[in-house]
Amino acid sequence: MKYGEEHHLKVLFTREQIQARVAQLGEAITGDYRGAGELILVAVLRGSVYFAVDLSRRLEIPFVLDFMGISSYGGVSASHGIVRITKDLDSNIAHKNVLLLEDIVDTGLTLNYLRRNLQTRNPASLRICTFLDMPARRIVNIPVDYCGFTLPDLYVVGYGLDHHERYRNLEVVAALK
Ligand code: IMP
Numbered sequence: 185m186k187y188g189e190e191h192h193l194k195v196l197f198t199r200e201q202i203q204a205r206v207a208q209l210g211e212a213i214t215g216d217y218r219g220a221g222e223l224i225l226v227a228v229l230r231g232s233v234y235f236a237v238d239l240s241r242r243l244e245i246p247f248v249l250d251f252m253g254i255s256s257y258g259g260v261s262a263s264h265g266i267v268r269i270t271k272d273l274d275s276n277i278a279h280k281n282v283l284l285l286e287d288i289v290d291t292g293l294t295l296n297y298l299r300r301n302l303q304t305r306n307p308a309s310l311r312i313c314t315f316l317d318m319p320a321r322r323i324v325n326i327p328v329d330y331c332g333f334t335l336p337d338l339y340v341v342g343y344g345l346d347h348h349e350r351y352r353n354l355e356v357v358a359a360l361k
């Protein structure tokens with residue numbers, strides 16, 4: 185695939201860098217959850233699917249992979265934090281360890297909503313693992329337990345992140361100019 189046919193893309197993380205970091209996260213999560221009871225990985229559709237697949241392959245503990253679909257009202261970015269659930273979990277998470285997998289924590293509004301929603305279902309624990317974190321853009325404070333890479337205020341694409349549905353399938357993360 186050609187990068188940046190229409191947009192100018194600047195590669196920030198290569199495929200190798202991403203895979204190495206995901207392997208480290210997998211090791212850390214494996215260590216933290218070994219022997220800790222049932223683990224449910226909740227991947228937030230659609231951006232985190234690529235990350236969830238790669239990360240889950242690095243776990244050496246049993247888990248259930250489940251999905252939650254969300255969309256912001258009006259299709260605009262979740263600037264008001266009003267989120268609609270388009271697909272709910274298939275699993276009952278009560279008394280289980282839940283690890284929420286996100287592509288990116290930007291304003292934090294989406295995760296804040298999701299976290300509060302999942303908390304009401306009485307999980308044994310609820311942690312957040314995000315591939316990318318942009319703390320400079322945060323509006324609500326979100327506890328991030330595991331993070332792949334921290335970035336300054338940029339618009340990034342690739343490895344699941346899109347720009348009008350494009351560039352999700354890039355194996356690199358790039359800044360869109
Ligand atoms: P929030 O601002 O933390 O609520 O982020 C909401 C969602 O917006 C994320 O899960 C991403 O899907 C999307 N998003 C935020 N920043 C970016 C970006 O830089 N590139 C692509 N998608 C983004």
